[in-house]
Amino acid sequence: MSLKFLSLFACISLAFALPQAPVSEGNGYNISILSPTSDIPGTTPPTTGSPTSAATTASSTGATNSPTPTFVAGKTTVEDLWAQTEKYSPVLVAAKSNLTHSTKFDLPPNPPTYLPSYLSENTKGLKFPKGFRYGVASAATQVEGAAKEDGKGPSVWDYGTHVYPDLYLGAPDVTDDFYHRYVNDFARLKAMGVNTFSLSLSWTRIYPLGSGQVNEAGLAFYDKVIDEAIKNDIQPIVTLFHWDTPLALSAQYGSFMSMNITDDFNQYAETAFRRYGDRVKVWITFNEPRVFCSQTAGNPYNLNFPSGINATTAPYHCTHNLLVAHGKAVKTYRHLVKEGTIKAGQIAFKGDDNKPTPWSNQPEDIEASNRHADFFIGIFAKPVYIDGDYPTTCKETLGSFLPELTPEEQKLIKGSADFYAQDLYRINTAKAAPNGIKACVGNVTDPNWPACQDGRVEYSSGAPGGWGYGQQADPRSNWLVNSWFAIREQLKYLSKTYPTKGGLYISEFGWAEAFENQRTEQYQIVSDYGRETYYRDYLNEFLLSIHQDGVDLRGVFAWSLYDNFEWGLGLTQKFGLQYVNFTDPALPRHFKRSFYAMRDIMQHHLQPEDFNK
Template sequence: MWSKFLEAVILSGCLTQLTHAQSLPAPVTSGYSQTDLDRLWQSVEQGGVPVVKANVTRVLEPLANFSVGPEPPRFRPAYLQATTQNIELPKGFLYGVSTAATQVEGAVKEGGRGPSNWDWGCHNNITVCNNEVPDVTVNEYYQYKQDIQRVKAMGVNAFSFSIAWARILPFGHRGSPVSEEGLQFYDNFIDELLKNGIEPVATLFHWDTPLNLMSQYGAFLNNSIVEDFDNYASIAFQRYGKKVKTWFTFNEPHVYCDQYAAYPYNSLYTGGINATTAPYTCVPNLIKAHAVAVQTYRGLISEGKIAKGKIALKHDGQRPIPFDSNSASDREVVERRADIYIGIFSQPIYVDGNYPKRVLDTIPASILRRFTDDEKKIIKGSADFYAIDSYATIVAKTPPNGIEACASNVNDPNWPICQDISDNVSQYSTQSGWAVGAAADPLSPWLADTSQWLRYQLNWLTKTYPTPGGIYISEFGFAEPYEYLRTENYQLAWDERRSNYLLDYLNAALLAIHEDKIDLRGMLIWTPIDNFEWNLATQQKFGLQHVNHSTPGLDRTYKLSFFQVRDFFKQHLVG
């Protein structure tokens, strides 16, 4: 999902260059014994925080006589949806929920899984992850059947999940052993979805890099990642490609590459790479890895080895609105952010194989490697549809020293977008002083209910990055304010602002489809269950279900938002 913590600190100019007390382990490049795997895990625990297991360590079967429980009272008067109550979603519309392996699976050392960057980073500097570790999260590894049963009650027809690279390839790279137990887990998960009439949507990479690849060559700071990612992708395609028909290669590439500016990636810098250049060292390697994997996917389809399906990556960010619509400078900042945040990945794939002109003019080739002509050929067209994690719209304002001075100085704190980030309020307020929408939890200051701008976003994407495969909103969701402070179930379940946000966005999407003729083909809600929200760990809540971490079985409870979304799709979904 969109890096809620990281986006907030980047926009506020507070990206901390955290250091680490422990060294990365020596890489394993041959042998690949259990002793080698144990050594990698020992490096995870060297900071003094051992890996822990869940109380439930066997796969739980679906509950007999399952029910969703008592229905909530009527929440939103029907007249508030009067403009869309008779509108139907297009036939085949993908309606579902979205999760990520690190955030929900748990069982990190089980089934032969290798450690990832998140295992090493959280255990060796636990304050980075809010004094928690992702060892158990919500224990989906063992409780997935019941979780799918609970999601089915919502009436979804799709479930987006990610595959943990290190669960399939514990050592990460080509030529290293493949874990049959890891492969079988996802076979079982996919089969359970299909058994319940839910389409599986798989993401290959949701920010969890095998630790061994970080140690060996710096992961996405090195072009070697292209071959290793392609190898991993090929294994996944061939194993699951007859069952999974919709694939994402990468989740939120801009935010992922931005993470290379901070811990734990700053331990990987070599050859003059620093916090400024590292994100843009990552960018071309990730784009090429995506394109090569897509080439492999299409080749397997043409050879008849897997079923015909569709593939893309999940973009992130938004085209802002100007702080002052009468200011030419503010309007230029809008375009700069759109190009440098979204366009840097989208234009090469959907337009011409190259970066936008603003990117080329601002970021020198010494920082952002240019693509060769041969690379451009495989990158252009390497997506069958457009997908974006569209959470909110922000405001763009000119920096105090102006765009030109900022753009020409790589040491400027606002470079390269050159959007004013000195005043946090200005990022989320209009010139009048009014907020762009109802605010989410203060832990996620970047997020507000900006549903009134969703059609603006979709119209811009349709015009700028046209694709015959249509648009999917691959994630959208909301952090209920101060939910983590609530203690009673009836308080935890009443997530009114999240419910408002979801219904507002869904109704805006209906209008975009029917009034703007946007080819919107699906929406996936983040997320079905409160999970491990990266740096904010379990404190920040985005789920349609609450998890009680004080109970042995991590008991789940439906929230109001679950029922509201269920009823919306009952009314508007066809077939």
């Protein structure tokens, strides 16, 4: 995901902290569901991990006083955790009575009068390089459903959406029911011509309690998914973690607020590598760690923070621990390859965001852009791709709140990626904080601290003169603009700043069609002209960046294969290339115009052997 999840809740703006998109795969960002706190840098850390303020009404069914998940190692079972999760509302299941599987699919006729606008003169005759990966992306929590089936344990999203339903616009209990319908879904994807499918594994489907006993049924499910993808000539790219923290680890020790997470994640990663490493050639350890740590790592309500950690410092403890977890997992992967246990492939993490266009040529606005790039990209990318340590800007601004990377940790992290992957939905603008950057840096109560750029949306998605920076997406995703005109500079920046032998991937990009959720007729819903335009514009710029700028771009993945659970916005925010009728128990899928447009653009510009026929 993504950037997809507008803040509908009263929450603080944390850490890396500009108001952001809804937490969607990255796509979307729901501003973290973290409780307000008076604990700020420079004050004495709290002695308890409890939230500083409790929810007055946690659910419409009567939950009050911030129910907190509990876990006792060796005693608490998966059933106990589900009982806590379902105390106020049960987990729903998908209808299966009329479900049939089909491995073949015939596309409906093309939409009328659309093709000529997609074959742009400025890219006429240009081809993506041989072996270019063209695909779509998804995430387990957002598409799978089957939240409680076949031994799966609860994640923090299962718990939060059921115990605090007033904070979310729905739960991921069923969503697209990919768990039961993946055979049909792959047949539809093959009709789109994709050669790659980016998916994530559900940690709690494999380890229901986050560690300890493995769930064979969960492992077997992903065997079937991976095999079905390959059967359709679609190569899987597998992400290990897409924000679905095991509830057990959150309750036991605060998950990513504790270094304990590094060993538990490594155990889970090794299990996945050993099981699927004979078929999976490309791995992602973490999806959008910056979004996760700054906006969702404390879900829900920071209920399980360890002693000494609060909502202000939590994102930086998460940053440190996640980087170490990434480094350990990559070390394990490379060891398994070296000893011949699994086939050689590639591994990295997926970053997000962008280096914004300065609001003006004034030095402070240029500095604001540079600071944004450090806090939103460099805080994870620089340790991995450059020298093992954080950007100087981050260290100087955050001080002791950013745990130091030891020499051993720096050695572990440096070089722990084989390629660079970026979720790139849009380019921001950046304007210096109203009181100036220097004053902001020295004042941790400034709402724009620590990046110290003006956090108001009109100064991050707007342009001088009161204009938008580009075509605007749905108002629920006011962070998202069609900023095609800035894409090439962005790709040049990423390639130059974080060069790798494995090249660059745009691991997610996508569009929330304006007011799509308010449309009532199918023909209205599938007529997504704004999304068509977005994909045409971006794909043209990707081609030009390769041929005119020399960018080593190896693949692009659209978000998403269909409408799905967009985190805090539930099923109400649409990013799909396919429309899913969630009011019909059969969950029928319908291609949108953007699906046809992307198929035809890629067929025109891919090498013939790379288009899946």
